[in-house]
Structure formats: C-alpha cells, structure tokens
Amino acid sequence: MNIxxxxxxxxxxxxxxxxxxxKVGKLSxxxxxxxxxxxxxxxxxxxxxxxxIAEIRIDIPHGTDIFAKKQSKSFEESVDNVAVALRRQLKKFKEKQRG
Incomplete structure (x- = not known):
C-alpha cells in the first residue's frame, strides 16, 4: 500500500x-x-x-474513498482515533460488498 x-x-x-x-498499514x-x-x-x-488534526483518506477499488478526520491533544491520539473510525468504515463497506 502506498502511504x-x-x-x-x-x-x-x-x-x-x-x-x-x-497504524495505516494495519488497516490492510x-x-x-x-x-x-x-x-x-x-x-x-x-x-x-x-x-x-489528522485526516486520512483511504483509496479502495471501485472508485470509492473512505475518509475520517479527528482532532485531539497529540497527533498520535488523532491518528489512533482516525484509524478506529476507518477500520469501522472499512468493515461496513466489506459487509455491504458481500451482501
């Protein structure tokens, strides 16, 4: 994955x-x-x-992007929170794809 x-x-x-x-690599x-x-x-x-503030946009096939933005006291905490949100969104996307 290219980051x-x-x-x-x-x-x-x-x-x-x-x-x-x-953190982003673990999303794979x-x-x-x-x-x-x-x-x-x-x-x-x-x-x-x-x-x-940390903003992360994930590019997945089928022309779809998944995006999350979080704000906190440190960049590490912001990235952690964004990773949690993206993980949740990716799981929902995968479930919709299967169903």
Missing amino acids: KIQSVKFDADKKLIDYIEA QVADDILGAEVILKLDKSNSNDNK
Missing part, C-alpha cells in the same frame, strides 16, 4: 511518520485491497490543547 503523508505548516519527525505508517488486515492512503496533519489555529 502519502503531508504535514501542513510544520515538519513531522521520523518517529511520527513511522507511527502513522504502522481489514481490507487487503486498499490501493493507497493519504494522510494530512494540521495544526488548528485555536489556542486550546486539542489543536492537532
């Missing part, structure tokens, strides 16, 4: 990139036909602590 990671207005360190690749356990993933990391302009 493209983009960080907006900051540079993501190697540790964060490795973490994201591991749910759906082995994932073509690729695009990850966008942003900092919200608000002054609150919950200003780390």
Whole structure:
C-alpha cells in the first residue's frame, strides 16, 4: 500500500511518520485491497490543547474513498482515533460488498 503523508505548516519527525505508517498499514488486515492512503496533519489555529488534526483518506477499488478526520491533544491520539473510525468504515463497506 502506498502511504502519502503531508504535514501542513510544520515538519513531522521520523518517529511520527513511522507511527502513522504502522497504524495505516494495519488497516490492510481489514481490507487487503486498499490501493493507497493519504494522510494530512494540521495544526488548528485555536489556542486550546486539542489543536492537532489528522485526516486520512483511504483509496479502495471501485472508485470509492473512505475518509475520517479527528482532532485531539497529540497527533498520535488523532491518528489512533482516525484509524478506529476507518477500520469501522472499512468493515461496513466489506459487509455491504458481500451482501
């Protein structure tokens, strides 16, 4: 699976990139036909602590994209929450495909 990671207005360190690749890579356990993933990391302009945003778009066959966006205190937590949401969406998509 091809994973493209983009960080907006900051540079993501190697540790964060490795973490994201591991989390997104595990989604292939749910759906082995994932073509690729695009990850966008942003900092919200608000002054609150919950200003780390992770958006992930999963490209799967049949012209369908699955998308989730979460915001929290750290990028790792945001990526975790997005991965949970995407896993749920992928399972629903697979069930609809079979049924």
